[in-house]
Amino acid sequence: MLWIFQFIYRHHTLSSLFLTVILSLWMLSRSLDQQQRLSRTLMFSLFYPFQYATSMTGRIKNVFAENKKLRHQVAELAVRNAELEEYSAENARLNKLLSFKKDSPYSLKAAHVVIREPSYQMRSIVIDAGKEDGVLQFMPVVTQDGIVGKVTQVLRNLSLVQLIKDPSCRTSVMIKPSRAVGILETDEGDRYYIRLRSHEDVAENDTIITSGLGGIFPPGLNAGKVDLIAKDKNPLFKRVYIKPFVNFDRIEEVFVILLPPQWSAFQSEKDSLITEE
Amino acid sequence: MSTVLKWIAVFISCLVLQSTLMNAVSILGITPDVTVIALFLLAINHGSLAGLYAGFLLGLSQDLYSPSILGQQALAKTLVGAATGLFNVKVMRTDPLLRMFLLLLAFIFHDSIFLIASVIKNSSSLSLLGKELITETIPRSLYSMLLLLLLYAWSYFVAPFFKK
Numbered sequence: 001m002l003w004i005f006q007f008i009y010r011h012h013t014l015s016s017l018f019l020t021v022i023l024s025l026w027m028l029s030r031s032l033d034q035q036q037r038l039s040r041t042l043m044f045s046l047f048y049p050f051q052y053a054t055s056m057t058g059r060i061k062n063v064f065a066e067n068k069k070l071r072h073q074v075a076e077l078a079v080r081n082a083e084l085e086e087y088s089a090e091n092a093r094l095n096k097l098l099s100f101k102k103d104s105p106y107s108l109k110a111a112h113v114v115i116r117e118p119s120y121q122m123r124s125i126v127i128d129a130g131k132e133d134g135v136l137q138f139m140p141v142v143t144q145d146g147i148v149g150k151v152t153q154v155l156r157n158l159s160l161v162q163l164i165k166d167p168s169c170r171t172s173v174m175i176k177p178s179r180a181v182g183i184l185e186t187d188e189g190d191r192y193y194i195r196l197r198s199h200e201d202v203a204e205n206d207t208i209i210t211s212g213l214g215g216i217f218p219p220g221l222n223a224g225k226v227d228l229i230a231k232d233k234n235p236l237f238k239r240v241y242i243k244p245f246v247n248f249d250r251i252e253e254v255f256v257i258l259l260p261p262q263w264s265a266f267q268s269e270k271d272s273l274i275t276e277e
Numbered sequence: 278m279s280t281v282l283k284w285i286a287v288f289i290s291c292l293v294l295q296s297t298l299m300n301a302v303s304i305l306g307i308t309p310d311v312t313v314i315a316l317f318l319l320a321i322n323h324g325s326l327a328g329l330y331a332g333f334l335l336g337l338s339q340d341l342y343s344p345s346i347l348g349q350q351a352l353a354k355t356l357v358g359a360a361t362g363l364f365n366v367k368v369m370r371t372d373p374l375l376r377m378f379l380l381l382l383a384f385i386f387h388d389s390i391f392l393i394a395s396v397i398k399n400s401s402s403l404s405l406l407g408k409e410l411i412t413e414t415i416p417r418s419l420y421s422m423l424l425l426l427l428l429y430a431w432s433y434f435v436a437p438f439f440k441k
Contacts, residue, residue: 013326013359020333020355027340027348028394035347043341 097253100144106218108255109133114158121188122248123166124149129256130157138216138261141254146222146245147171147210148254159256164192164223165248172214173223175200175240176207184208184223184242192224192242195232202226208242215262284319288335291315292342307413309421310384312339314428316354317361317383321376325362332358346398353390357383373429377422384418385410 008015030038101108111133115126129135131154141148141161149169153160162169164184171184173194178201182194196202206226212219224244232239291311299308316335320328336354340347361383364371371379392406 013324013329016326017329017355017359020329021352024333024336024348024352024355028346028352028398030347039341039347042337046341 093253096144097255101255104255104257107258109135109258111159111254111256113251113254121165123163124152125161125163125251125254127159127161127254127256128157130155130159132156133256134258135159135256136260139259140217140221140257142221142257143246143251143254145247146224147217148246148248148251150216151256161254163248164244170214171217171223172211173208174211174219175202175226176209178202178206181211181213182240192244194240194242195237196240198236198238200238202229202238202240204229218257218259280323284331287315287319288312288331288338292335292338296342304420305416307416307420309424310417311421311424313354313357313384313387314380314421314425316358317380317425320358320361321365321371321379323362324365324367325359328358328360328362328365329355330358332356346395349391349394349398352394353387356390357387360386373426373433376429377425380422380425381418384421385414388414388417 027035027038097110101110109129111127111129113125114128116122117124127141135151135154137151137154139151141151147164149161149163149166151159152162164171165186167186167188169186172181173184174181175194175196180196180200180202182196184192184194186192194208204226208223208225210217210219210221210223222245224242226240227243228241230239230241291314294311299311302309312335316328316332319331332354333351336349336351339350339354361379364379388410389406392409395401396403396406
């Protein structure tokens with residue numbers, strides 16, 4: 001057996017020639033049907049890898065194109081999704097505002113915050129409601145959470161609102177359970193407090209509402225809740241620190257309560273007295 | 278390995294050329310056969326073994342793609358490859374003129390085998406063989422020789438000019 005391999009190795013050209021010629025003659029000797037079958041089998045086995053590679057190249061090319069298109073679509077949808085999320089959040093906010101407006105006994109004018117004071121200590125905002133909307137100076141401004149401030153300046157379509165964060169803004173408030181009245185003040189908008197007589201009954205988490213005695217805010221509007229009770233410099237008083245319900249950094253929509261200040265009825269008499277002097 | 282790949286590329290190009298461009302340059306229905314020229318050049322440069330395997334695979338490819346009898350081209354090209362390889366450059370020095378004559382012989386040999394196989398398979402008359410050889414093979418071999426002449430002219434005169 002070994003001598004056959006040795007012979008083939010020694011005469012490899014002749015052996016190859018013999019092999020290929022025999023193969024060719026064998027193919028030639030087949031009938032036409034057999035030749036066609038053999039041809040198809042050979043075509044499939046010899047060229048299938050190339051055809052597969054070619055088709056794969058085409059597919060990969062398509063995948064790349066599709067990937068590029070999908071990336072574009074993903075980017076578009078991400079933007080669209082962000083827009084829809086924003087609309088959804090706005091919708092939730094507006095729903096709250098709407099229910100607040102329905103439940104409120106006062107006539108309200110909804111407005112958007114269009115300008116914020118560009119400082120870390122925001123003391124005022126500008127809203128897109130003015131004289132044409134029936135807004136007057138000193139009208140109270142609220143959100144569904146609580147009081148925000150008062151209108152200090154009115155233009156045709158805009159109004160400047162002084163926030164209760166402003167140290168010069170003082171609001172008459174009341175401890176809801178005990179009905180003890182005090183003035184809501186702030187030192188630079190960081191902390192809000194009321195000075196109450198030492199004997200007044202107050203506890204942490206008590207709700208603070210407007211008293212209606214200041215002439216601007218009607219009584220019963222939410223202002224905040226008691227955060228901490230501390231001693232005052234004057235031993236006859238104690239200092240009640242308040243946490244307001246409104247987050248002033250996140251105000252986007254507000255309501256102006258279309259309620260003129262209580263002293264406006266006396267404004268003409270006051271003006272005539274000044275003229276007489 | 279690079280030589281093998283180079284020759285594979287040459288043969289694929291020749292197959293494509295033969296089925297496309299060569300029909301456009303036919304004169305009076307005579308078309309040169311670039312596949313035989315390529316096989317001839319391979320066998321002359323690399324010997325009988327390379328020639329016979331290349332001839333077999335090239336012929337088989339043509340048999341698979343053209344509606345001829347399976348094995349006809351394979352047999353013809355195997356024998357031409359093996360025979361031409363006997364005159365390869367390692368064995369004897371051949372000048373371009375002699376090579377062209379060898380190409381003529383290679384064509385006659387190739388077509389003779391091809392036609393004999395066809396005659397046997399189709400049980401046709403042997404007189405067809407002589408007629409085909411004179412009217413088809415000789416003009417085709419002359420046309421192909423012209424192509425080989427142009428190829429040699431390119432490699433001897435034009436290509437060195439570009440190398441400089």
